[in-house]
Amino acid sequence: MMNILIAGVGGQGTLLTSRVLGKYAQLAGMDCKLSEVHGMSQRGGSVTTHVRIGEKIYSPVIWEGGADMVIAFEVLEAARVKHFLKEDGILLVNDERILPMPCITGAVEYPSGLKASLLQEVNRAYFVPATEMAESAGSAKATNIVMLGCLCRLFGFERDVMEQAVSECVPEKFRELNLRAFDTGYNRVK
Amino acid sequence: MEKTQNTNKELMLTNRAVARGAYEAGVRVLSAYPGTPSTEIAENFVTFDGVYAEWAPNEKVAVEVAVGAAVAGARAMACMKHVGLNVAADPLFTSSYTGINGGLVIVVADDPGMHSSQNEQDSRYYARSSHVPMLEPSDAQEAKDFVKLAYEISEKFDTPVLLRLTTRVAHSRSLVELCEREDVPLRPYEKSVAKYAMMPANAIVRHRFVEERDSELAEYVNGLSVNRAEYTKSKIGVVCSGVVYEYVKEALPNANVFKVGTVHPLPIKAIQAFSQKVSQLFVIEELEPFIEDQLKAAGIKCKGKDIFSLQGEISVSKILEKFERLPVPVPDKVPPRPPVMCAGCPHRGVFYVLNKLKLTVNGDIGCYTLGAQPPLAAVDTVLCMGGSVSMAHGFKKATKGVSNNVAVIGDSTFIHSGITGLINAVYNESGITLIILDNSTTGMTGHQQHPATGKNLKGEPAPAVLLDDLCRACGVKDVSVVDAYDVAAVEDAIKKGIASDKVSVIIAQRPCVLLDKSPKPKAIVNGCRNCGKCMKLGCPAIVKGKDGISIDPVQCTGCGLCARICPFGAITVEKEGV
Numbered sequence: 138m139m140n141i142l143i144a145g146v147g148g149q150g151t152l153l154t155s156r157v158l159g160k161y162a163q164l165a166g167m168d169c170k171l172s173e174v175h176g177m178s179q180r181g182g183s184v185t186t187h188v189r190i191g192e193k194i195y196s197p198v199i200w201e202g203g204a205d206m207v208i209a210f211e212v213l214e215a216a217r218v219k220h221f222l223k224e225d226g227i228l229l230v231n232d233e234r235i236l237p238m239p240c241i242t243g244a245v246e247y248p249s250g251l252k253a254s255l256l257q258e259v260n261r262a263y264f265v266p267a268t269e270m271a272e273s274a275g276s277a278k279a280t281n282i283v284m285l286g287c288l289c290r291l292f293g294f295e296r297d298v299m300e301q302a303v304s305e306c307v308p309e310k311f312r313e314l315n316l317r318a319f320d321t322g323y324n325r326v327k
Numbered sequence: 328m329e330k331t332q333n334t335n336k337e338l339m340l341t342n343r344a345v346a347r348g349a350y351e352a353g354v355r356v357l358s359a360y361p362g363t364p365s366t367e368i369a370e371n372f373v374t375f376d377g378v379y380a381e382w383a384p385n386e387k388v389a390v391e392v393a394v395g396a397a398v399a400g401a402r403a404m405a406c407m408k409h410v411g412l413n414v415a416a417d418p419l420f421t422s423s424y425t426g427i428n429g430g431l432v433i434v435v436a437d438d439p440g441m442h443s444s445q446n447e448q449d450s451r452y453y454a455r456s457s458h459v460p461m462l463e464p465s466d467a468q469e470a471k472d473f474v475k476l477a478y479e480i481s482e483k484f485d486t487p488v489l490l491r492l493t494t495r496v497a498h499s500r501s502l503v504e505l506c507e508r509e510d511v512p513l514r515p516y517e518k519s520v521a522k523y524a525m526m527p528a529n530a531i532v533r534h535r536f537v538e539e540r541d542s543e544l545a546e547y548v549n550g551l552s553v554n555r556a557e558y559t560k561s562k563i564g565v566v567c568s569g570v571v572y573e574y575v576k577e578a579l580p581n582a583n584v585f586k587v588g589t590v591h592p593l594p595i596k597a598i599q600a601f602s603q604k605v606s607q608l609f610v611i612e613e614l615e616p617f618i619e620d621q622l623k624a625a626g627i628k629c630k631g632k633d634i635f636s637l638q639g640e641i642s643v644s645k646i647l648e649k650f651e652r653l654p655v656p657v658p659d660k661v662p663p664r665p666p667v668m669c670a671g672c673p674h675r676g677v678f679y680v681l682n683k684l685k686l687t688v689n690g691d692i693g694c695y696t697l698g699a700q701p702p703l704a705a706v707d708t709v710l711c712m713g714g715s716v717s718m719a720h721g722f723k724k725a726t727k728g729v730s731n732n733v734a735v736i737g738d739s740t741f742i743h744s745g746i747t748g749l750i751n752a753v754y755n756e757s758g759i760t761l762i763i764l765d766n767s768t769t770g771m772t773g774h775q776q777h778p779a780t781g782k783n784l785k786g787e788p789a790p791a792v793l794l795d796d797l798c799r800a801c802g803v804k805d806v807s808v809v810d811a812y813d814v815a816a817v818e819d820a821i822k823k824g825i826a827s828d829k830v831s832v833i834i835a836q837r838p839c840v841l842l843d844k845s846p847k848p849k850a851i852v853n854g855c856r857n858c859g860k861c862m863k864l865g866c867p868a869i870v871k872g873k874d875g876i877s878i879d880p881v882q883c884t885g886c887g888l889c890a891r892i893c894p895f896g897a898i899t900v901e902k903e904g905v
Contacts, residue, residue, distance in 0.1 A: 146664065159338045159500060169338060170466070171500040174364075174442045180697065181867050182666030195576040197466070197499035200643035201656040213661055220656040237664035241870060242702050242862060245662045277881065 138191035139292070140199045144218045145210030146235050147181045150281035153306060154208070155186040157285060160302035161294065162190040172197040181238075183214060206292065208284050210267070211235050212251050219255065228259045229287055231267040231280060263287065263326060270321045279318035282307075286322020296323065336502040341492065344467035344503050345434060346371035348474030349404050352430075353511030355379060356396035358389040360743065361772040362408030363443035364497040365436035369406055370775075373784050377508075382776055382784045385712070385743040386411035390418040390433060394487070397431035398523055400514035402478055406434040409450045410711065414744065419487070420457045424533040425523050426485035429514050430478035433459075436492040439613040440640040443494075443771075445692065445709065447638070449614040454489050454591035458537045460544055461489040461591040462553070463569045467501040469553075473588065476553065484540050484547075491590065493613065495570040495640065545592040553588025556601045563650075564605030566598060566618060566629070571611050571641050578646035593618060595625050602627045609634070613641050668697045670868035671847075671884030673811035673837030674764050677735070679864055679892070680818045681705040686825070687732035689722065691715035691740050694770040698735070702865045706735070713744030716752065716761055723757040731825060733760040738794060739769035739777040746801065752830050753802040760824030761832045763794060764811065766839040774842060798832045805829060811837035814891055840884050848885035850878045854897045861889040861898070 141158060145151040155171045162169035172187040187199045201220050206227040209215030215230040222228060232252065240247045256262050267283040274283070282303060289299045300316060307315045339347070345368045349357065357380040359369035373380040383389035386407040396403035407415060412435045419433065435453070438444040454461035462477050464470040470492070477488040521529050548554060561581045567574075568587035575584055585601045587593065602608045602622075610619040610631035619631035634649050635641060647653040668675050678698035681688050682705040690696060690706035691714060699706035708718055719734035736745045741763050752759045769775040776782045781791035798806045805827060809816040817835055824831040850868075855875030862871055868882035869889060878889075878898075890898040 147666065156500075163336075163338050163502075168502065169500075171338070172495060173498050173500075174494065180666035180669060180694070181664075183664040194501070195573040196643050197501065197570070197573065198495055198642065200577075200647075202644065202653075213664065216659055216661045217664075218658070220658045236870060237662055238667045238700070238865060238867065239662050239665075241867065242865070243871065244701065248661060 139189070140204045140206075141188040141190075141288070142199050142204040142207045142218060142221045143186045143188065144207065144214040145184055146214065147184050149184075149210040150278070151184050151186045151210065154281045154285055155188045157299070157302045157306045158188045158190070160306055161299050164298050164302055165295065168192060168194045170194045170197040183217060185218060206288065208288055210280060210284065212255075213237065213247065215255060216248070216251050219259065222259065225260065227291055228255065228262040229284065229291065230255065230262065230264045231284060232264040233266075233268045263291065265322070265325055267322065270325065271318050274318040274321050275314040279315050282315045282318040283322035286319040286324075287326045289319075290323050290326050336504050338500050339467045339503040340367060340498065340500050341464075341467040341470045342367035342497050343371040344471040345406075345474055345490070345492070346375070347503065347505070348471035349432070350375040350378060351471070351506050351508050352475045352478045353402050353509045354404050354478075355401040355513070356393065356403040357381070357406070358383045358392035359406035360384070360386045360389055360411055361769050361775040362411050362436070363772055364438060364492070364494045365406050365408045365411075365434060366772045366775065368434060369784060372404075380784055384778055386415040387418060390415040390422070393431055393433065394418055394422045394425075394427075397427040397429045397487075398425070398516065399428070400516050401429040402431075402511055403429060404432050404434065407436070408444065409435055409437045409448050410444065410446065411435070412450055412453055414712070416453065416457075419453065419459065421525050422487050423457045423459050424525055424530055424537055426533075426536070427481055427487060428516060429511075430481035431487040432474060432477045432481060432490055433487055434490045434492065436494070436497045437614070438494050440494065445711065447614060449617060450489075450491055451590050451617045452615070454491075458541055459487050459489050459591075460484070460548075460589060461491050462588055463491045463590045464496065464588075465569055465572045465586075466496065466499065467503045470496065471503055473553065484544055486540060489591075491569070493569055541592065545595070548589045548592055549594045549596045551589060551594070554594040554597055555586050556597070557584045557586065558604065559583050562606040564601060564608045566601070566608065566610045566622070567612065568618070569613075571613060574641055574643045574646055575611055578643045579650060587618065590618065593621050595621070598622060599625065599627055602629070611635060611641060611646065665700060666697060667700065667865065667867050668694065668703075669840060670866055670882040671840035671886040673766055673835070673840065673886075674698060675703070675864055675866065676811060676814040676888050677762060677764060677817055677835050678703040678705040679888075680814055680821060681733065681735070682863070684818070684821065686821075687722065687730060689715040689719040689732055689734045691734075691736040691745070693737040693740050695735060695737055695764050700865070702863050707732075712740055713748055716745045716748030716759070719759045719761070720748065720752045720755070720757040723759055724755075728758060728828065733762060733821065733825065735762045735764060737770065738763060738765040738767065738779050739775075741794070742778050742792065746797070749798065749803070749830070749832070750801050757830070758828040759830055760821065760827075761830070762821070763832060763834045765794060765834050765836045768839050768842060770839050774839065794834055803830050803832050805831035806834070807831070808834045808836055811835040812886055812888060812891075814888065840886065847883070849880060849901045850883050850885055850887070850890060851899050851901060852876060852878055852897060853899070854895065856895055856897065858894065861893055864888060864892070
């Protein structure tokens with residue numbers, strides 16, 4: 138049983154990431170449930186999607202303290218959902234800050250030292266500059282696929298199956314770019 | 328890990344599974360109004376061959392269309408979110424009396440936890456009060472199966488059937504096995520005034536029929552396999568339905584479980600038998616004690632809302648907390664990230680002006696509800712679809728016309744139910760000012776067509792209602808159309824409107840920026856004095872720094888709103904192609 142929570146900011150591609158993982162589960166012949174929320178939760182707000190893969194899945198939603206892995210596309214969002222992690226869970230974070238509106242207007246400050254405290258609190262925390270890596274691979278929009286490459290390695294998923302899942306989930310004209318992004322992510326972590 | 332056979336299965340959004348179920352059940356006609364979390368049902372159904380599907384202007388129309396199609400002999404469906412069923416309650420209650428000819432299913436999607444809604448009402452009570460059976464599936468496969476069962480029940484008992492989803496069911500994906508479409512011929516329509524024309528003499532007779540049907544259904548549901556007991560060696564028993572069943576199986580794998588598939592009528596006898604085999608019975612349900620109250624009324628001892636809240640969603644961790652005394656891990660306190668109007672949103676300038684003029688703003692349901700958030704903070708009231716126009720009229724009448732209020736509504740919402748309020752304001756002479764934010768789409772639910780966009784659900788060209796002509800036809804003399812990006816023109820029009828004692832309508836036009844895929848011009852900052860004026864726009868692309876603002880080139884759409892309001896001309900927008 139694998140519970141993967143994906144957290145990000147509306148528009149960062151959390152939905153695509155969960156759909157690739159869903160495709161992976163299907164290709165690997167496993168049961169799978171995904172949960173996503175559409176509507177008001179988008180528009181630049183916090184977004185989470187839930188991926189559960191295993192022999193037989195009931196709840197489509199991961200619970201607090203139940204995630205084997207949390208992937209966050211932004212540092213503040215990692216801190217927001219950290220409590221979903223199991224004690225020995227893996228936290229994978231894109232080392233990027235995106236200011237939420239209350240910080241843009243100056244109502245509250247973006248907390249300093251988040252990265253340091255997450256690294257201290259979570260035994261298995263990984264920070265990767267996924268946005269920059271995606272840019273080098275061809276487009277910042279492939280940040281989610283860079284993260285997926287990291288996840289694939291950290292979790293020991295079958296690389297070729299995951300690449301097939303990526304290929305099947307992205308439009309053909311962006312396939313090469315995304316596979317490049319996947320590769321940089323995969324090679325980044327050990 | 329064991330591999331399961333799922334080669335013939337598709338990982339499917341439950342809303343698509345509902346559409347697929349309707350397709351396989353031979354449904355010919357579907358009518359819906361978009362509303363999260365129900366929107367994708369119609370969008371998916373229309374992709375199947377040989378079916379008819381449409382966006383209706385509102386949910387009342389959608390249900391009436393579906394009733395019409397069903398009485399004419401076709402299997403039909405109407406879909407909406409929970410608050411939409413309030414709008415459609417009128418045809419729902421009386422279609423319960425007339426019954427159907429071809430099968431009729433009305434899908435209603437509740438939103439416990441209010442991910443995208445203005446309340447968290449519990450639609451199960453509609454089933455009970457309208458005497459219409461209601462099924463509640465737990466995942467995508469069940470959703471598809473339950474749709475088919477719903478049509479069987481509908482035709483067997485001559486009744487509409489409600490299918491209830493909640494956000495976590497509607498917007499989750501799980502594996503679904505596909506089947507062929509059943510060929511369901513159109514049933515012949517036979518004139519029967521006594522059955523289909525509801526007036527007192529006929530309705531009295533049909534009401535008796537409804538009561539008899541209720542009794543038959545109450546008996547029938549006890550034998551349905553969708554209502555089933557799952558026994559273990561545990562002493563406790565849990566009654567649950569929908570997504571809560573999935574949470575219970577996850578959190579309490581050893582408990583006896585009674586899974587309710589028909590939340591109305593409840594399989595009381597079957598639950599009674601289940602209750603006798605357990606020493607302690609719990610009802611775990613989201614929102615109201617709908618099941619619990621009925622079990623207690625039937626003399627079945629159980630616990631429910633004395634343990635769980637009436638508010639929000641149930642979760643695996645909440646069940647573990649109550650039953651296993653495991654504390655729910657709490658989140659760290661971090662700054663919130665609320666949804667915001669997109670960079671380049673054509674609504675932004677209007678709310679900037681409304682805030683600047685310090686007007687009382689009666690708002691409505693849509694993306695522009697976000698105009699209530701700081702720093703725009705320009706919306707005072709939000710009630711329901713179309714409520715802005717009528718509430719503004721009420722404000723005027725209460726204050727004998729001196730209140731400085733305006734109504735703001737989107738184009739889709741205006742067509743949905745704003746227009747009746749406008750007719751009222753003209754007829755009863757309140758002199759309101761109504762701003763229609765016309766972005767040529769239904770924005771918040773993800774860009775659906777509506778009667779004023781010129782396209783239908785399939786995206787094919789369709790006759791378009793012209794909003795300015797429509798307002799004039801309602802008797803509004805003062806109708807102006809402005810470019811939503813032109814804040815000076817917007818401000819002039821609003822000032823003119825509130826100075827007048829006649830009803831005036833301002834249509835602020837500009838398509839939703841997310842629909843415009845053309846290359847975007849760039850905004851350039853040069854000589855910013857950090858006065859902070861542009862920060863009042865609440866644009867996510869503008870970031871304040873110590874030495875002035877900067878504009879995020881990824882988010883910026885080059886709308887030029889900030890350039891228009893900068894008092895020092897420090898922002899310029901590069902023209903396209905430069």
